[in-house]
Amino acid sequence: MLKHKTFLKKNRRGNVLKIVREHYLRDDLWCGVQGCEDCRQPAHEAPLERAAPSVSSAVPEPHLLLPDTNVILHQLEILSSDAIKNVILLKTVLDEARKRSPPLYKKLTDLMSSTNKHCYVFINEHHKDTYVERVPGETSNDYSDRLIRRAALWYNEHATGVKTLLLTDDRENLRRARKEDLPSMRVSAYVWSMPDHPELADQLASLELGVPGDGAVCYPEHLGLALLQAGIKSGTYRQGKFFARDDNYLEGTVMVEGLEQPVLIQGRYNLNRAVQDDIVAVELFPRERWSVPSNLAIEDVGFDNDFSCELGFPPECCLGQAAAQPTGRVVGVIKRKWRQYCGMVELNPIPEEIHHQFVPANGRVPRVLIQTARGQQLAGKRVVVTIDSWPRNSRYPLGHFCRDLGKIGTKSAENEVLLLEHDVPHSHFSDGVMACLPRLPWEITPQDVANRVDLRHVDVCSVDPPGCTDIDDALHCKRLESGNFEVGVHIADVSHFIRPGTAIDKEAANRGTTVYLIDKRIDMVPDLLSSNLCSLRGGEERFAFSCIWEVTPDAEIVHTKFHKSIIRSRAALTYGEAQLKIDDASQQDAVSQSLRGLNSLAKVLKRRRLENGALLLASPEIRFHIDSETHDPIDVQAKQLLETNSMVEEFMLLANVSVAEKILEEFPECALLRRHPQPPPNNFQPLVKAAELQGFKLNVDSNKALQESLNLAVRPDNPYFNTMLRIMATRCMMQAVYFCTGTISRDQFQHYGLAAPIYTHFTSPIRRYADIIVHRLLAVVTGQDSTYKELLDKRRTQSTCNHINYRHRMAQYSQRASVGLHTHLFFKERVREEEGYVLLVKQNAVSVLVPKYGLESTILLPGSERENARVQFVYDDKVPSQAAGGVTLKTFDKVIVQLSVESRNVQQQKLVMKLIKPEIPGFTVESQRTDPTEAAETEAMDELVTATAETAQRKKRRSAGGAETTPKRAKRKAK
Structure with missing residues (x-):
């Protein structure tokens, strides 16, 4: 029997197409019931027993079970029990299960292959008596339920002498079944009516958090743009940028202008398909429903997730607390910020399936459903995927495969992921950019000398980290006859080579900043400028923009002058070499005396700055020693700061403040400054x-x-x-940002962390585009260059500020990610035991900081909800603390931990921290250091590795023409 169905559909061009679909119906499909006289029973034994004894007191007579889709999706553990037999699985239900949950469908196929379960698959959609046509306006869920009820009714009429019971946990489906006098029951009621199997009650899934209304729809409908705009205008809704949590995929925040705190969004239902960085509209809940962020770390495990249990709303324990913040739900998306995402493909557990899940490397981005026949080829690879859409009836967004980046774990692939994920431009400079560079050999002309102040006679030197080639600042200090000091900060004159509107200027503006990874540098400008012509290398003549002060011995500024100059640095020193010159009293050369003067004045400047309220904060930072051949990390340690670090910092700060005052005085409406807002x-x-x-x-x-x-x-x-x-x-601080002075009021100019009423960036033009703009402004102020239209356009300047703020933020994130990558590489084949301190206590974890390496990681703790755990931790949110086995862990407690890398998750290999001391039976691990001799050998090996690393670094610097760093060699050079 053949049924035709005709309908009209519009294509993308607006043309109406007539589509005809054919559906074949049969009358020879067997029902599967033993001894059925109306069906043409196959020769093999029937799977459904007509006279099987009942295990339910509610249905004492022999019966068949027909579960709907809801039961298959949520109560498969019950159906898998040996006590449940004579089950009819409809094709309608199986198709939906396959679409909604491939792992669940695989379990179903295993269930169907079990001979003792007496399961039978009935092709209901192709039987002439069980097929029904979909009516106009009927939802797919309602149509599916109607097909299921029709099949159940047919079985009751067809299989005489045996009842067919419809099992459903869908309220609407159950109501309609009873209205049609169809035998039906909830799964829970059926389980509770089985007195001989009380264990099944513990396996019942809780469905109280399901989506209200249409069970086939996962998310609420997004409001249209017109409604959103009207709601925002009236104040009903608020708009802002959405930020997902990276350690809890069921929570996020929306930054809303005008609110002191971000709006908290909890539960997948309230998140309503918002993706990281989307501009969304939110509806605020009443104040009594405001909540606090969850203390739980929750990972989305994809195929294995039970969707019905993760839609939830804010936990009751989080509501109404004194620290509750504005809480709401996403009602619509104003602008999607989707981009290409890097990650890996998690193959569908059904081998022949072409639908797979893409797992992003960024924990803030949801999984993406993709369709590809190359699943096996992409397994174990880093890939790039784009999101195309996110229907409201799909748990995850839909997307497509873009390209393959290489094998997971290889440094090239991981670095590419790192740069792409943080939107770092890293392609080769174009021919147009390279055409803007000066030709070699480059020489200083008489015209250049005439237009600049010649400072080649001044004993200038630079002080930078080891291996630095993009040297953009140098210093000098000399005593005047008056007893005061002349102090100069000389900054590379990059703006001389990068003229406004040129291809190289546009490229530098787009890149915004140089990005420093552990093993490579992504330059803002080509190497000819960054490491050669603009770099203030020792012994070479270079163009500079100089800021020179006369200061008293108490570091009080007498007067300041700015001018473009020509300098010749006497030495390009490392922080360690400069410190040796300061500390070694036998060194009395001009550079050593200059450094001592700078150092003494810097101490005064720092003391005064701190007295004025500048913050002296801290952050865990580590330094890697990289093998010169393999570029793999061979040692890692916390960064050690010297006096010379502070010395350079103080004069860079002083120069930035002085320049800020000068350009604001001349350009009150279009100066580019940097501010750091006071945290709420x-x-x-x-x-x-x-x-x-x-x-x-x-x-x-x-x-x-x-x-x-x-x-x-x-x-x-x-x-x-x-x-x-x-x-x-x-971590309580706000982000410091660049801004144009004509766009905000003067009382917002302050830099909170530095306690400076006004501040800018002038001292690093090789690596920051903001500094190039500031150089151009200062050159106009000093009459050494002419202005241009865009420089005086405050809206254009603010737009530039917004862009470089974004680039700067992404550069910071990528640098942290590079540290994480190399940390994993270092600990991949190592297990270390170190002293640490509890930095944060969460509901299911403690965060521990290891000072030796500047590393922070999390120890997950088993809670009372995990009955199979060997030890239970009890969380006290008032302290906060975690207690188990007579031991209490609180913030700042000292611990001994074991560090290693967990490699089972190839997508996101992470540093694993395990507790050694204090000892908690059943939870802590034993120390691998069995005796003092072994510990001494381990320490000796650490020292050997460090020494090897330092030797490799010295060889690398010698081959590059850099300065030595060992104290003895530095002394020999000085003598």
Whole structure:
């Protein structure tokens, strides 16, 4: 029997197409019931037993079970029990299960192949008596339910002498079945009516958090743009950028202008398909429904997730707390910010399937469903995928495969992922850009000398990290006859080579900043400028923009002057070499005396700056020693700062402040400055609470009050305590940003962290485009260059600021990711045991900081909900603390941990931290250091590795013409 169905459909061009579909129906399909006289029974034994004894007191007579899609999706554990037999599986149900959950469908196929289960697959959609046509306006879910009820009714009429019971947990389907006098029951009711199998009650899935209304729809409908605009205008809705949490995929925030705190979004239903960086509209809940962020770390495990249990709303325990923040739900998306995403393909557990899940490398991005026949080829590869759409009836967005980046774990593939994920431009410079570069050999002309102040006679030197080739700042200091000092900061004159509107200027503006990874550098400008013509290398004549002060011995500024200059650096020193010159009293050359003068003045400047309220914060930073041949990390340690680090920093800060004052005076409406907003009081709550629990009261009313409070928060028994407090304080800060002075009021210009009323960036034009703009402004102020239209356009300048703020932020993230990648490479074949401190206590984890490496990682803890755990931890949110086995873990507690890399998850290999001490039976691991001799050997090996690394670094610098770093060689060179 053949049925035709005709309907009209519009294509993308608006043309109406007539489509005819054919559906074949049969009357020879067997029902599967034993001894059925109306069906043409196959020769083999029937799967459905007519007289099987009942195990249910509610249905004492022999019966067949016909589960609907809802039961298959949520109660498969019940159906898999040996107590459940005589099950009819409809094709309608199987197709939906295959579409909604491939792993579940695979379990179903295993269930169907079991001979003792007595399961039978009935092709209901092709039987002439069980097929029904879909009516106009009927949802797919309602149509599916109607097909299922029709099949159940037919079985009751067809299989005489045996009842067919419809099992459903869908309220609407159950209501309609009873209205049609169809035998039906909830799964829970059926299980509870089985007195001989009480264990099944524990396996019942809870469906209380399901989506209201249409069970086939996962998410609410997004409101149209017109409704959203009207709602935003009336204040019903708020708009802002969505940020997903990277450690809990069921939570995110929306930054809304005008609110002190971001709007908290909890539960997949309320997130409503928002993706990281989307501009969304949110509806705020009433204040009594405001919540606090969850303390749980939750990972989306994809195929294995039970979708019905993750739609939920804010947990009751989070509601109504004193620290509750604005909470709401996403009602619509104003602008999608989808892009290409890097990650890996997680293959469908059904081998012949072509639908797979893409798992993003970025934990803030949801999984993506893709369709590809190359699944096996892409397994174990880094790939790029684009999101195309996200229907409301799909758990995940839909997308397509773009390209293959290489094998997971290879440095080339991982670095490519790192750069693409953080939107770092890293292609080769174009021919147009390269055409803007000066030709070699480059020489200083008499005209250049006439237009600049000649400072080649001044004893200038640079002080930078080891191996630095893009040297953009140098210093000098000399005593004047008056007893005062002349101090100069000389910055590479990059703006001389990069003229406005040229191809190289546009490229530098687009890149925004140089990105420093552990093993490579992504330059903002070509190498000819960054490492050669603009780099203030020792012994070579270079163009500079100089800021020169006359200062008193108390570092008070008498006057300041700015001019373009020509310098010849006497030495390109490392921080260590400069420190040796300062400390070695026998060295009395001009450069050594200049450095001592700079160092003494810098101490005065720093003391005064801190007295004025500047914050002295901290962050865990590590330094890698890289093998010169393989470029793999061979040692890692926390960065050590010297006095010379602070010396250079103080004069760079002073130059930036002086330049900011000068360009603002001349260009009050279009100067490019940098500001650091004061954090709102709520930002400091975790810090204040942590300090209070240790007996210290922090005053966060101002930066000066905070700095003074931090200075007093010292514990003699824990020398690292104050550092941890400062690390926590750093995380309370707002982001510092570039801005144009004509776009905000003067009272917002301040730099909170530096306690400076005005600040800019002038000292690194080789690696920051903002500094190039500032150089151009200063050149106009000093009469050494002419202005141009875009420079005086405040809207254009603010647009540039917004772009370089974004590039700067992405560069920071990529640099952190590079540290993470090399940390994993270093610990991949190593297991280390180190001293650490508890930095944060969560509901299901503790975060531990290891000072030796500057590393922070999380130890996941089993909670009371995990009955199979060997030890149970109890979380106290008032302290906060975690307790188990007579041991309590609180913030700032000292611990011994074991560090290694977990390699089972090839997508996101992570540093694994395990607790050694304090000992908690059933949870802590044993130390691998069995005796003092072994520990001594391990320390000796560490020292050998470090020495080898330093030797490799010295060889690398010698081959590159760089400076030596060993003390003995530095002394020999000085003599």
